[in-house]
Amino acid sequence: xxxxxxxxxxxxxxxxxxxxxxxxxxxxxxxxxxxxxxxxxxxxxxxxxxxxxxxxxxxxxxxxxxxxxxxxxxxxxxxxxxxxxxxxxxxxxxxxxxxxxxxxxxxxxxxxxxxxxxxxxxxxxxxxxxxxxxxxxxxxxxxxxxxxxxxxxxxxxxxxxxxxxxxxxxxxxxxxxxxxxxxxxxxxxxxxxxxxxxxxxxxxxxxxxxxxxxxxxxxxxxxxxxxxxxxxxxxxxxxxxxxxxxxxxxxxxxxxxxxxxxxxxxxxxxxxxxxxxxxxxxxxxxxxxxxxxxxxxxxxxxxxxxxxxxxxxxxxxxxxxxxxxxxxxxxxxxxxxxxxxxxxxxxxxxxxxxxxxxxxxxxxxxxxxxxxxxxxxxxxxxxxxxxxxxxxxxxxxxxxxxxxxxxxxxxxxxxxxxxxxxxxxxxxxxxxxxxxxxxxxxxxxxxxxxxxxxxxxxxxxxxxxxxxxxxxxxxxxxxxxxxxxxxxxxxxxxxxxxxxxxxxxxxxxxxxxxxxxxxxxxxxxxxxxxxxxxxxxxxxxxxxxxxxxxxxxxxxxxxxxxxxxxxxxxxxxxxxxxxxxxxxxxxxxxxxxxxxxxxxxxxxxxxxxxxxxxxxxxxxxxxxxxxxxxxxxxxxxxxxxxxxxxxxxxxxxxxxxxxxxxxxxxxxxxxxxxxxxxxxxxxxxxxxxxxxxxxxxxxxxxxxxxxxxxxxxxxxxxxxxxxxxxxxxxxxxxxxxxxxxxxxxxxxxxxxxxxxxxxxxxxxxxxxxxxxxxxxxxxxxxxxxxxxxxxxxxxxxxxxx
Numbered sequence: 001x002x003x004x005x006x007x008x009x010x011x012x013x014x015x016x017x018x019x020x021x022x023x024x025x026x027x028x029x030x031x032x033x034x035x036x037x038x039x040x041x042x043x044x045x046x047x048x049x050x051x052x053x054x055x056x057x058x059x060x061x062x063x064x065x066x067x068x069x070x071x072x073x074x075x076x077x078x079x080x081x082x083x084x085x086x087x088x089x090x091x092x093x094x095x096x097x098x099x100x101x102x103x104x105x106x107x108x109x110x111x112x113x114x115x116x117x118x119x120x121x122x123x124x125x126x127x128x129x130x131x132x133x134x135x136x137x138x139x140x141x142x143x144x145x146x147x148x149x150x151x152x153x154x155x156x157x158x159x160x161x162x163x164x165x166x167x168x169x170x171x172x173x174x175x176x177x178x179x180x181x182x183x184x185x186x187x188x189x190x191x192x193x194x195x196x197x198x199x200x201x202x203x204x205x206x207x208x209x210x211x212x213x214x215x216x217x218x219x220x221x222x223x224x225x226x227x228x229x230x231x232x233x234x235x236x237x238x239x240x241x242x243x244x245x246x247x248x249x250x251x252x253x254x255x256x257x258x259x260x261x262x263x264x265x266x267x268x269x270x271x272x273x274x275x276x277x278x279x280x281x282x283x284x285x286x287x288x289x290x291x292x293x294x295x296x297x298x299x300x301x302x303x304x305x306x307x308x309x310x311x312x313x314x315x316x317x318x319x320x321x322x323x324x325x326x327x328x329x330x331x332x333x334x335x336x337x338x339x340x341x342x343x344x345x346x347x348x349x350x351x352x353x354x355x356x357x358x359x360x361x362x363x364x365x366x367x368x369x370x371x372x373x374x375x376x377x378x379x380x381x382x383x384x385x386x387x388x389x390x391x392x393x394x395x396x397x398x399x400x401x402x403x404x405x406x407x408x409x410x411x412x413x414x415x416x417x418x419x420x421x422x423x424x425x426x427x428x429x430x431x432x433x434x435x436x437x438x439x440x441x442x443x444x445x446x447x448x449x450x451x452x453x454x455x456x457x458x459x460x461x462x463x464x465x466x467x468x469x470x471x472x473x474x475x476x477x478x479x480x481x482x483x484x485x486x487x488x489x490x491x492x493x494x495x496x497x498x499x500x501x502x503x504x505x506x507x508x509x510x511x512x513x514x515x516x517x518x519x520x521x522x523x524x525x526x527x528x529x530x531x532x533x534x535x536x537x538x539x540x541x542x543x544x545x546x547x548x549x550x551x552x553x554x555x556x557x558x559x560x561x562x563x564x565x566x567x568x569x570x571x572x573x574x575x576x577x578x579x580x581x582x583x584x585x586x587x588x589x590x591x592x593x594x595x596x597x598x599x600x601x602x603x604x605x606x607x608x609x610x611x612x613x614x615x616x617x618x619x620x621x622x623x624x625x626x627x628x629x630x631x632x633x634x635x636x637x638x639x640x641x642x643x644x645x646x647x648x649x650x651x652x653x654x655x656x657x658x659x660x661x662x663x664x665x666x667x668x669x670x671x672x673x674x675x676x677x678x679x680x681x682x683x684x685x686x687x688x689x690x691x692x693x694x695x696x697x698x699x700x701x702x703x704x705x706x707x708x709x710x711x712x713x714x715x716x717x718x719x720x721x722x723x724x725x726x727x728x729x730x731x732x733x734x735x736x737x738x739x740x741x742x743x744x745x746x747x748x749x750x751x752x753x754x755x756x757x758x759x760x761x762x763x764x765x766x767x768x769x770x771x772x773x774x775x776x777x778x779x780x781x782x783x784x785x786x787x788x789x790x791x792x793x794x795x796x797x798x799x800x801x
Contacts, residue, residue, distance in 0.1 A: 135183030377416025
């Protein structure tokens with residue numbers, strides 16, 4: 001028994017979540033011209049008029065193998081149409097083959113020519129080899145699934161299909177050719193919809209879950225697996241066909257050879273509905289498929305194209321439009337995108353995509369059975385001259401992936417690489433413009449080339465982190481010897497959202513790396529940002545082992561009044577300390593913070609802000625600008641120090657006693673409330689020798705001044721250095737009975753006689769110990785932590801003032 005095609009189930013993404021790979025509707029910055037443009041209709045409207053196709057046949061007078069058949073009867077035409085197709089098979093002239101199966105004399109197909117009007121069928125039409133099915137025109141001839149046809153008749157099946165199923169291993173009808181052209185196919189997703197009317201784009205009918213889970217009138221027994229458009233056979237040409245109102249795959253191409261899909265149209269005009277299966281789907285080891293000059297209207301659902309397991313695919317000069325209005329109307333994150341999954345060899349050239357994006361990836365995220373047991377990564381693609389704008393996601397994604405090896409599933413892995421992404425124009429993407437990433441270095445064994453791309457305005461969804469990548473023009477997270485130069489990255493919005501021209505290396509996955517990358521060509525020309533101020537953070541970010549971003553970023557407004565004058569408002573931004581990470585893994589301590597107002601650097605705060613916001617300590621207890629007040633040292637001595645400070649000019653100098661030991665300090669008590677969260681913070685620097693772990697904490701006391709514990713942070717990656725200040729913090733709820741707290745500071749395993757500096761001590765209610773005040777008005781603010789040494793930024797934290 002031959003089973004009709006069924007899409008292999010996708011598994012949940014293991015490492016790279018769907019935010020990277022599927023369309024997610026952006027929340028665009030308000031008030032920008034680019035944001036408003038993203039909801040406009042396409043610049044070049046969808047049209048059924050032929051782009052490259054010849055005019056439809058007007059009759060059969062000059063072709064003895066052609067027959068103009070009966071006019072639509074208004075009832076079920078299946079029996080008569082199937083009879084005409086079967087009879088045409090006997091009129092066709094089969095090809096002549098030599099002993100090796102090579103075509104010596106091509107086939108001469110017979111043609112079934114339909115008249116104007118709408119033919120209704122209750123069962124799939126089976127087209128014999130070497131038979132053409134043609135209409136009087138895409139606007140005048142239609143075949144539809146009859147309103148009375150049981151859905152079970154089309155379960156996992158199609159309106160039109162071949163009598164000889166394709167087989168990827170053996171050509172069952174060598175040399176055969178078939179054409180389906182010049183007509184509309186209507187899948188009866190919603191009865192009475194989808195008929196052609198010039199300019200018939202309307203809001204689709206939306207069915208509730210109680211009526212149908214699929215958005216169509218199919219029954220729950222079949223759901224979205226009944227009523228597809230065309231299942232192609234070997235060497236089929238599908239040209240000037242309109243697909244509308246379908247519940248299942250609109251055009252299925254699997255295990256085929258040399259299928260040509262030329263100048264077709266996909267829509268759901270006139271209030272037609274649609275299941276969310278792909279408009280062109282399949283794969284299954286098909287080879288040599290050509291998809292050119294097709295158009296997808298904004299009313300479609302599902303991906304415009306998605307092949308899994310295919311070779312040598314051509315996807316050129318097509319146009320796809322996805323609109324935020326329809327995504328919201330159907331309650332989907334996005335649609336219309338172009339997917340190549342485990343496809344080897346092909347071109348993606350000259351396409352115009354609005355709302356949709358291009359994804360090249362492996363099949364690792366499907367259920368690991370059958371054809372998806374082994375994993376193949378993308379290889380030998382050329383992606384060139386495409387125009388991509390207003391995407392819900394990244395413009396072009398190239399993902400190298402695998403699922404885990406284990407003893408029960410020792411699958412084969414085929415690495416990818418040698419892909420070229422060049423001379424594309426990418427504008428107004430929700431996330432990055434071009435993303436090259438992966439899971440393991442071994443999934444890619446040849447360098448990619450990313451050159452000559454022109455990029456405008458990325459990160460328009462307002463998010464500043466996408467699983468290890470910032471909003472950047474080009475993100476390169478995996479590869480050895482890749483060429484990345486000659487690209488132009490700009491941001492011409494009123495409120496810039498592009499953080500970097502390039503990001504090299506993921507900031508979250510240490511199992512992938514970028515080595516020997518070529519950032520200039522043979523003549524020394526590199527990547528450009530023509531107006532550097534448009535890029536918020538700079539041309540390049542090195543993401544590997546980056547600092548963690550600030551957390552709990554908040555903004556508020558303070559109003560200052562002066563007697564006899566009007567008041568003015570200041571924007572206040574506060575945040576929690578970023579936590580240092582393990583230096584053994586190559587992480588560096590956090591050196592300080594930068595505050596960006598809109599797209600401009602507004603403040604650079606080495607170590608941190610000059611004042612700990614909401615500090616319960618006095619200035620003398622916090623900044624030591626006027627000496628040492630109220631500190632008790634255990635295991636050493638304390639004295640004032642001038643000329644070396646984290647903030648200002650004064651600090652606290654601690655000298656370890658005559659024996660090696662952990663030195664601790666307690667400051668003065670401040671009132672606290674049991675059950676309330678407090679944070680202690682302090683900055684440290686070694687004077688004589690580094691390498692000691694330094695930590696902040698607090699000492700809790702009850703009403704009788706009895707200790708209720710003196711916890712300190714267990715993060716021991718704050719290691720004192722003679723070269724820079726490092727900050728430690730600890731957050732904890734005040735225990736029951738606590739009425740006061742003292743700053744508790746620790747220098748672990750200090751050597752006798754060595755010296756350390758302490759400054760910028762704070763104890764606050766809540767978590768935020770960093771802050772900055774903007775004079776005049778409030779803005780959109782970004783805050784980053786930056787590392788000691790190379791001063792590389794963390795991923796930004798963002799808040800609207």
